[in-house]
Structure formats: structure tokens, C-alpha cells
Amino acid sequence: MSGFRPVQDQAVVAHGPTDVFGSAIHHDLPTQRLPVIPHARPSPRHAEGATEPLPLIGHVAVPATGANESVADNTLLASPPKAPTGWPQVQRDRVPTRAPGFRSQAPTVPDAPTQRLAAVSRTRTSNPIWYRCSLIFLAGLVVVSIIIVKSSALHSDNVAIAFLCYSVLVTSFALSRLVAAGFHNRTMDDAYAIDPAYAPSVTFVVPCMNEQDAIANTVTQCFAAHYPREKLEVIVINDGSTDNTGAVLAQMRKQFPQLVVVDWATNRGKRHGMAEGFRRARGEIIIQLDSDSYIEPADIHALVQPFADPDIGAVCAHADPANSSQNLLTRMQAAYYFLSFRILKAAESSFMAVFCCSGCSSAYRRDLVVPILDQWLGESFLGRPVTWGDDRALTNWVLRMGKKTMYTDRAQAYTICPDNIRQLLKQQVRWKKGWMVNSLFASRFVLRQYPFVALTYFYPLILLTLVTPFMAARALLWMPIVYGTVPVYYVLGVFSVSAVVTVYYRYVRRDNKYWPYVFVWSAINMAVLSFVLFYAVISIQNRRWGTR
DSSP: OOSSOOBTTBOOBOOOSSOTTOSSTTOOOOOEEOOOOOOOOOOGGGGGOOOOOOOOBTTBOOOOOOSOOOGGGTOOOSSOOOOOTTOOOOOGGGOOOOOTTSOTTSOOTTHHHHHHHHHHHHHHHHSOHHHHHHHHHHHHHHHHHHHHHHHHHHTOTTSOHHHHHHHHHHHHHHHHHHHHHTTHHHHHHHHHHSOTTEEOOEEEEEEESSOTTTHHHHHHHHHTOSSOGGGEEEEEEEESOOSSHHHHHHHHHHHOTTOEEEEESSOOOHHHHHHHHHHHOOSSEEEEEOTTOEEOGGGHHHHHGGGGSTTEEEEEEEEEETTTTSSHHHHHHHHHHHHIIIIIIHHHHTTTBOSOOOTTEEEEEHHHHGGGHHHHHTOEETTEEOOSOHHHHHHHHHHHTTOEEEEEEEEEEEEOOOOSHHHHHHHHHHHHHHHHHHHHHHTTTHHHHOHHHIIIIIHHHHHHHHHHHHHHHIIIIIIIIIIOOOOHHHHHHHHHHHHHHHHHHHHHOTTOTTTTHHHHHHHHHHHTGGGHHHHHHHTTTOOOOOOO
């Protein structure tokens, strides 16, 4: 292979002919100021396209060109490698014109959001008043129906008081998350208003293993960023791949001489790959990407701009499945991802306390996370190293240090979601393990540092997530088998809350076509996925990654 020389059990770093961040390895370029431009929320194109969505509660998804040109000459790759099935291609018609402060041929930050602003503004104002009023009226009807169902259950001899209390708590929790998510735009606007021209140096860190089909597109999208080229760095950690990943990265090095490749002969795990990239990074802000994920090139500035507030330690982008239209399973995950980010993470972000900045597409302040990498790597549970939940664990460390974490829907990311039930179940088991362990870790500090969020959100979420599978087993298995009852109230309650969530879905994103699959996901979660928690607890000592 050309581009770098692999050495057994050692890291080989391939730098381009010019050091993109200056001569000194830890020298930071002064933060560049860009022309002030307004940012807007994602445009309708994103709807066709969420890593880790947050746990479900009560089975409802409320929440989780021509020839190539040299990069050394600061130009875009004109014809990127063919992307895997389901990946949106780089949209060359969105490359902006030149602007002051950038190298002459590099894609630029200021014009990209400006080009999108008109379209997004139309999206925000195109819903006529009759449409919005109709949705509000419909939501009111659904809430009334929920009250009727709960009242009927109260007078039913077949409904235990414990189950009724659980049902009321789930419904109240879901509705409260919708209300909290409604304040997300206000807190996000405040964050973006601090310094719209803020443009720090940025390093993409991409750990990968056996991703020969996806890594080329991820790297290409990083270098296609509408951002000053001299302020970008891309580091890929090839974590002991046994397929053709190494050869693909060698080819990418020819197209992108600035690409940094760290090649390990043996697999060390994703956490160690992330830590290696973080330590080598020279950007002020580190953008962590999964190897099958990427952020829209025009949205990089929107992801890092909130760091103008020195109290913000991490920012999570909005992620959607790139392969959402592949089959029924991916379509319903598209609905779940959107709600997991746009409701649960948005609700958390209203208080600037997002508990999981998803690993597929999040940014961290380098000077904040590098000093705690050893503690993060050394986390253990029941005497064994923790190998999953790396994103949630790193977010916990940021929160523990008293810094803010936020979610933004102004930066759009794409990832590949499982396309078969086996992959989905393995993913859900891994996520449940990571959620359980890191929730225990976070419980040590969250009440002290975020008392309101802890009492109204964090602890109720833990309680409901732990109780839900038992209530599902009682309603769907125990009562029908032992007493011959039909779980009418339970099913009605689940789909009634799903209906309220769906109305909010339509209100926020009218153009998104996957809203009907909220009901499909709720049904699958009610019948199957709610019981994954039992297996996750039983197999908690199995620390294998469980990758798809």
C-alpha cells in the first residue's frame, strides 16, 4: 500500500506535505472571525435521509463532477468515491462562492448557510395558520382521549392501581418532554447569538474497523466541509481492520494528502481509537464521527459555532439514517431517530444538559476532554472495563466538570442504521448496557449539579425505563395467560401517547415522510424491544462490542 507504511502493533501517522495546523504540533491557529451570517434549521432535503438515541419510555418514541483536484491546492474533490447504498452524495450545487478570510479555492462557511436560509425560512413559515391550528386542535383531542382512557381504567376492576400510576407517570413524562422541547429553539438561538463569526480550528476524529465500504465517503465528506481548509484536520484510526480498509485509506491519502492515518495492526477498541485521535488532534474543537457517518459539509460551522460560549463543552448534531428508505425496519428507525433527537435531546438541551452527545456526530472542546481521557479509558463496572457507551460516558465527564452540553438541529448528520432485526437487537442490547452503566455513574453528580433536571427528568427516566419491561410483561403476557384479559387499556395508552408525539412530529417537520412509522416503532418496542433490558442485565458481564 502507498501513503503510509504499516508497522506491527505501532501507530503509523501519515501527514501531508504541509502541516495543516502550523509547524508546532500543539500550536493552535488564532481563531478566525467570519462574516456574520444567520444560521437556520435544516432544510427539507434532510427529511429524505438520527449515535445513540435515548431509551424509549412506555414503548413510545418520545425520547435517543469532473477530474479529481488536489486537496493540497485547497480545492474540493470533484468526483468523490462512490458511496455505499443509501448514502446521499456530496451536493456540489451547494458549494458557495468565495468569501474574505478563506483561501481562494476552498469551500467557504459564510455563503453556505446564507444559501440555505431562504429555503429554511420558507419551511419555518410555510405552514399556514389553518394547518398549525388543526394540529393543535388534533393534539387537544388526543389529550382528551388519553384522559378518558385513564379515567375508564381507574374505574375498571381489571386495572391495578400500580399499573394506573405507571400509566399516568409515563403519559405525564412524555407530555412534559414535548413542552420542554418547545423551548429548545429559544436556548439554541441564545447560543448562536453569542458570536456568529466564531470559527475555531477543527479536527475530525474517525475511528474505524472493517469499514471498507463506508470510510471513503466519510473522509470525502470531511474534506468537503464548507470551512477554511487551513483550519481543518482529519484523523482516521484504522483499528486493526482485517478487510480492505487499509488499502482504501491509502487511496484516500493520495486524493487528500493532509489526511492523517493511524494504523494499528491489532484491534484495541473504539474508546482507545477515539482517545488516540483526541490526543493527536490539534484543532480547538474535535468532531467525533463514526466511520459510517458524516455531517453535511455546509453545516460544520453550525456545529462548532456554539463553542463561542466558553461554558459549552460539547455539542450534538441532529442525525438521521442515511439508509432510511431501505426497508420497513429502517423507515421506523428514521421516525424514532428524529423524535429521539428532536424531542428528548431537544428537551435536555433546553436546560443545556444533554446526557448523551451521540457518537456518530458530536463535537467536543479539546482542552476540556484531553485531560480526562485516562479516567474515561479506565472506567470499569463490576471489576471489568466498560467497552460500550463511550459517547454517553464522555458526555458525563463534560457535565461532571460543570460545562454545558447542547443539541442543535442546525447541523445535520447522517448515519447507517441496522437494516435487519439481528443487527437492531445487538445494537439495542449494547445501547441498553451503556445507558444502565453510565446512568449509575451520572447519578453520583447530577443531583448536585443539576437538581431541577435530576428530579424532573433524569431520575424519572431511569425509573420508567426500568419499570416499563415489567409492566409490559404483566399487560401482554401475565394478565392474558393467567386471567384471560385483553390488554386494551395498555395498548390504547401506548398508541394515544404515540398520537400526541406524531402530532408534534408533524408540527415540527411537516415535510418528513416517516411520521406514520412512529406507530410501527411503538408497536415493535411494545412487543419486542422493551424486553431487551432483561437480556442486557443478564449479559452485563459480556463486554464484547456487539457491533453490527
